[in-house]
Amino acid sequence: MEILSLKILRMQSLGPDHYWMELENRFKKAFSPGQFLTLRPSPHIFLRRPFSVASASKTSLGILFRKVGAATTILTEKNPGQEISALGPLGRGFPIDPEIKQSWLVAGGTGVAPLLFLLERLMKIQKVSFFYGAGCQPLLFRDLFPQGKYRLFLATDDGSCGIAGPVTALVEKQLQSGEKPEVIYSSGPLPMLQAMNTLGLKYKIPVYVSLEIRMACGLGLCLGCVIPLHQGSSIILKRVCHDGPIFLAREVLWKEITTFTRISNGL
Amino acid sequence: MAYSRIKKAARDKLTSLEVKIGPLRLSTPVVMASGTFGYGLEMKNLINYRPIGAIVTKTISRYSWPGNPQPRLWETPSGLINSIGLQNVGLDVFLRQKLPRLRRLGPKIIVSIAGFTSEEVCCLARELLAHRVEALEMNISCPNLKSKNKVVATSPRLTYNLVSQVRKAFPGRCLLVKLSPNVTDTPSVAKAAEDAGADGLTLINTVKALAVDLHNQQVISGGLSGPAIKPVGLRTVYEVYRKVNLPLIGLGGITCGKDALEYISVGASAVGIGSGFFSNPLLPQEVVNALLGQLKKTGLPSITYLIGRLNEKKRPS
Ligand SMILES: Cc1cc2nc3c(=O)[nH]c(=O)nc-3n(C[C@H](O)[C@H](O)[C@H](O)COP(=O)(O)OP(=O)(O)OC[C@H]3O[C@@H](n4cnc5c(N)ncnc54)[C@H](O)[C@@H]3O)c2cc1C
Ligand SMILES: Cc1cc2nc3c(=O)[nH]c(=O)nc-3n(C[C@H](O)[C@H](O)[C@H](O)COP(=O)(O)O)c2cc1C
Ligand code: FES
Numbered sequence: 001m002e003i004l005s006l007k008i009l010r011m012q013s014l015g016p017d018h019y020w021m022e023l024e025n026r027f028k029k030a031f032s033p034g035q036f037l038t039l040r041p042s043p044h045i046f047l048r049r050p051f052s053v054a055s056a057s058k059t060s061l062g063i064l065f066r067k068v069g070a071a072t073t074i075l076t077e078k079n080p081g082q083e084i085s086a087l088g089p090l091g092r093g094f095p096i097d098p099e100i101k102q103s104w105l106v107a108g109g110t111g112v113a114p115l116l117f118l119l120e121r122l123m124k125i126q127k128v129s130f131f132y133g134a135g136c137q138p139l140l141f142r143d144l145f146p147q148g149k150y151r152l153f154l155a156t157d158d159g160s161c162g163i164a165g166p167v168t169a170l171v172e173k174q175l176q177s178g179e180k181p182e183v184i185y186s187s188g189p190l191p192m193l194q195a196m197n198t199l200g201l202k203y204k205i206p207v208y209v210s211l212e213i214r215m216a217c218g219l220g221l222c223l224g225c226v227i228p229l230h231q232g233s234s235i236i237l238k239r240v241c242h243d244g245p246i247f248l249a250r251e252v253l254w255k256e257i258t259t260f261t262r263i264s265n266g267l
Numbered sequence: 268m269a270y271s272r273i274k275k276a277a278r279d280k281l282t283s284l285e286v287k288i289g290p291l292r293l294s295t296p297v298v299m300a301s302g303t304f305g306y307g308l309e310m311k312n313l314i315n316y317r318p319i320g321a322i323v324t325k326t327i328s329r330y331s332w333p334g335n336p337q338p339r340l341w342e343t344p345s346g347l348i349n350s351i352g353l354q355n356v357g358l359d360v361f362l363r364q365k366l367p368r369l370r371r372l373g374p375k376i377i378v379s380i381a382g383f384t385s386e387e388v389c390c391l392a393r394e395l396l397a398h399r400v401e402a403l404e405m406n407i408s409c410p411n412l413k414s415k416n417k418v419v420a421t422s423p424r425l426t427y428n429l430v431s432q433v434r435k436a437f438p439g440r441c442l443l444v445k446l447s448p449n450v451t452d453t454p455s456v457a458k459a460a461e462d463a464g465a466d467g468l469t470l471i472n473t474v475k476a477l478a479v480d481l482h483n484q485q486v487i488s489g490g491l492s493g494p495a496i497k498p499v500g501l502r503t504v505y506e507v508y509r510k511v512n513l514p515l516i517g518l519g520g521i522t523c524g525k526d527a528l529e530y531i532s533v534g535a536s537a538v539g540i541g542s543g544f545f546s547n548p549l550l551p552q553e554v555v556n557a558l559l560g561q562l563k564k565t566g567l568p569s570i571t572y573l574i575g576r577l578n579e580k581k582r583p584s
Contacts, residue, residue: 001313003548040546046493047342048546087313087548214340216347217545219313221305223325223351224340237333237354242309257337 001219002027003087008080009060015138017067018110019076022060029089031056033118034210034246037063037088038218041074048087050215050241052114052187054144064113064144090218091245094118094185094208102127104181106196108167108188109134114210115187116144123148129174129181133167133188136160168195175203183208186249190257197249207249213240213257228253284558284570286320286536288514289466291402291441293320293375293537296527296558296570297551298469298516300541301326301379301404301445302351303492306365307372314548318555320537321375323469324365326406328380329387331357341478341487343495346520347542348476350489353381353409358391362398377443381406384413385432392436402441405433408449408472420447420472423459430463443516446470446503448496453503454510461511469516469539470507471500492542494520501533508534508578522547524557531558534575 010022031037031053038048049071055062067076078084094114103126107115112132122128128150134140137160145152154162155170163170167188180203186196187210200207216224220242228235229251238244284295299307299322307322334354341348356365361378369376378400382388392403407419407426419425430444444460446453448471457468473490480487500519508515517530518539527538543550558570567573 003313046345046347046542046546085547214338214342216340216342216349216542217303219305219545219548220309222303222340222349222542222545223334223354224349226334226339226351226354227337 001087001089002029003085005083006061006086008078008082008084010080011078013076014064014141014144018139018141019065019067020144021063021065021075021078023063023084023086025056025059025061027061027088031061031089031117032093033121034093034114035089035091036114036218036245037061037086037090038215039075039087040085041071041078045071045074047216048085048218050090050212050218052117052210052245053088054113054116055120056117064110064116064141066110087218091241092243094210094246096121097183098125100126100182102181104129104131104171104184106131106167106171106184106186106188106192107133108192109139111186111188111192111210112141112144113187115185116146118185119150120146123150129153131155131167131171131174133157133162133170133192166192166195168192168199171196172199175199181205186210193249194254197252197254200249208246209249209252211240211245211247211252213245215241217241228256282569283562284320284555286514286571288321288402288443288516288537289441290439291321291375291377291466295320295555296531296535296537297554298323298377298518298537298539299374299544299551300518300539301406303541303544306356306361307369307374307376308365310548311372315552316373318551319374321377321402322369322372323377323379323404323539324361324369325355326353326379326381327355327358327361327391328353328382329358329391331355331360338485338487339489341480341489343476343478343491343493346476346491346493346495347545348478348487348489348491349473350487353406358394362394366398366400375401377402377404377441379404379406379445381409383409383411385411385429388429389432389436392433396437396440400440402443403433403437404443404445404469405430406445406472408445408447418447418449420445420456421450423455426456427459427463430460430465434464441466443467443469445472446507447472448499448503448519449475454506457507457511457513461513465513467514467516467536468507468511469518471496471503471519474499492519494522494543496520497526501529504530504535505533505578508575521554522550524554524560527554528557528561528573531570531573532575532577534578536571536574
C-alpha cells in the first residue's frame with residue numbers, strides 16, 4: 001500500500017458520461033484483478049474516491065469511470081500531464097484457483113471495469129466466457145476488450161446490440177443449455193448481483209461478486225463500509241474495503257444491505 | 268502567563284515538539300483520534316509512525332458491539348456524517364490480539380473506553396490498569412442506562428460522578444475525558460471532569476447532524492466531522508482553556524499544519540487528527556513539519572511556548 005502523486009497519461013471519453021483514464025504506474029506492489037485504489041480529484045472534496053483497476057501493466061493503470069457527482073465530474077476535467085493523488089493497492093482481488101479450467105465473467109454497466117482486468121489474466125490460463133450487459137449500444141465499450149481467446153456474449157436493455165434484456169437472462173439461457181462453469185465472477189449494479197446469486201444457488205456454482213459501498217477511508221480504519229456476512233451458522237461483520245470488495249455471493253446478507261441497494265440504484 | 272509556561276517547559280525539560288498531557292509525555296503533539304485510526308495497527312505498511320505522539324484506539328466496550336446497520340457514512344460539503352455506532356471487538360479480544368502489537372509501534376497508546384453503566388466503565392479501567400495501560404480516554408458521548416439514557420457528556424453532574432469513579436479505578440495514570448460539543452455549556456462539563464480528577468481533556472467529539480437523501484427517501488443521522496466543524500472545535504478549546512487548568516487535546520477538522528497551529532494557539536497542548544487522515548494519510552508528518560517550521564521561524568525552543576498564545580486571558584489557578 002502506497003500513497004503517490006501520479007501523472008495522468010491519457011484521458012478519453014468513451015461514450016455518454018463514461019471515461020477511460022490512464023495513470024502512470026509507480027506502485028511497488030502489483031495490483032491484482034478486483035483490487036482498487038482511491039483518488040483525490042480535488043482538495044476541495046473531502047473524501048477520496050474508490051475506483052477499480054480495469055487494466056494494469058508495469059507502466060500504467062487503467063480506470064473506467066462514470067460521471068455521477070462532484071468528484072467524478074472533476075475527474076472528467078483532468079488532462080494528461082496533470083497529477084493526481086492515488087492510494088493503493090487496496091482490498092483483496094478475485095480469488096483465482098489454479099485448478100479451475102472454466103469460468104464465466106458477468107458484467108453489468110460500469111461494473112465491467114474489474115472484470116476487464118480479470119479477463120486479461122484468466123484468458124491465458126482458462127476457458128473463459130464473458131457476459132456483458134449495458135443500457136444501450138453506446139454504453140457497451142467493446143474497444144476496451146483485449147485480443148485473445150474467449151467468448152463474448154452481449155446484451156442491452158433496449159436491444160440495440162446483442163440480445164434485448166438483462167445480462168442475467170443471457171447467463172441463465174446458457175446455463176439452461178447445459179453448459180456449466182466451475183466458477184462465476186460478477187460485477188455490476190446490486191440487483192444484478194443479487195440475480196447472479198440466485199442463479200449460482202440454483203445451478204450450484206460459486207459466484208464471486210465485487211461490491212460497491214460508500215467508503216470514507218478505504219483503509220479498514222473507520223468501519224463505515226461494514227456489512228454482515230453468513231459464515232457457517234453465524235453472522236460476521238466484514239469491511240468491504242479491507243476484506244472485500246470481492247465476496248462469495250451466497251455469504252452476503254442481501255436483505256440487510258438493501259439500504260445500499262438503494263444507493264447503487266440511484267446511480 | 269507566558270512566562271510561567273516557559274518556566275514549566277524548562278522544569279519538565281521538554282524539548283522541541285515534546286508535550287505533556289498529565290503524566291503522559293508525548294514525543295510530538297500529534298494524536299491519532301479515536302475511531303479514525305482503527306486499533307492503530309492497520310497503517311503499518313503505509314505510513315511512518317514516528318511523527319505520531321500518541322494513538323487513541325477505537326473506543327472499546329466490555330463486550331463486543333456490532334454497531335449500526337448501513338448506511339453508516341454520508342459526505343457533506345467539507346465534512347462527513349458517520350453513524351458507526353461504536354462497533355468494536357470488546358475488551359478480551361482487544362487485550363489478546365491488539366494491545367501487545369500496539370505497544371511495539373512506538374507512539375504512546377491511549378485506550379478509548381465506553382460503557383452503558385458506570386460499573387462497565389470502571390471494570391474496563393481496572394482491567395486495563397492490570398494490563399499496565401498508561402492512558403485512558405473516556406468516551407462519555409454514550410447514554411447512561413441508569414440515568415434515563417441521558418448522555419453523560421451532556422451533564423456536569425453525570426460527568427463528575429462517572430469520572431470520579433473511574434479515577435478511583437485507574438489511579439496514578441493518565442485519565443483523559445473526551446468532551447462533546449453537543450452541549451449548551453461545554454466548559455461546565457470540562458470543569459466537572461477536572462474536579463473529578465481527570466488529567467486532561469480531549470475535545471471535540473463529532474457534532475450531531477442529519478443528512479436527507481431525497482433520492483432514496485431516507486435520512487442519515489449521525490455525527491459530523493471534518494473541516495466543517497473546525498470553527499466549533501476551536502471555539503470549544505478556546506472557552507474550555509479559560510475555564511480549566513488541564514492540558515487539552517484539540518481536534519475537529521484538522522487537515523493541515525496550519526489548522527494544528529490554530530488549535531495550539533487557542534490552548535491545545537496536543538492536536539488530534541481524525542477524519543483528515545482519510546483524505547491525506549501523510550497528514551501526521553505534514554503537521555509535524557509545520558510545527559517544526561513554526562519553531563524555526565519564531566526561534567522558540569519548545570512548542571509548549573505556543574500553547575494558548577492567542578488566548579492569554581488569565582486562567583483561574
Ligand atoms: C470498491 C469500489 C470500486 C469502484 N469502482 C468504480 C469504477 O471502476 N468506476 C466507477 O465509475 N465507479 C466506481 N466506484 C464508484 C465510485 O467510487 C463512485 O461513483 C464515486 O465515488 C462517486 O463520487 P462523486 O463525487 O462523483 O459522486 P457523489 O456525489 O459522491 O455520489 C453520486 C452518486 O454516486 C453514489 N455513490 C457515491 N459513492 C459511491 C460508492 N463508493 N459506491 C457506490 N455508489 C456510490 C451516490 O449514492 C450517488 O448516487 C467504485 C466504488 C467502490 C466502493
Ligand atoms: C468514522 C468515525 C468514527 C469515530 N469513532 C469514534 C469512537 O469510537 N470514539 C470516539 O471517542 N470518537 C470517535 N470519532 C470522533 C473522532 O475521534 C473525532 O473526535 C471527530 O471525528 C472530530 O475530529 P475530525 O473532524 O478531525 O474527524 C469517530 C469519528 C469518525 C469520523
Ligand atoms: S471505508 Fe473505512 S473501513 Fe472501509
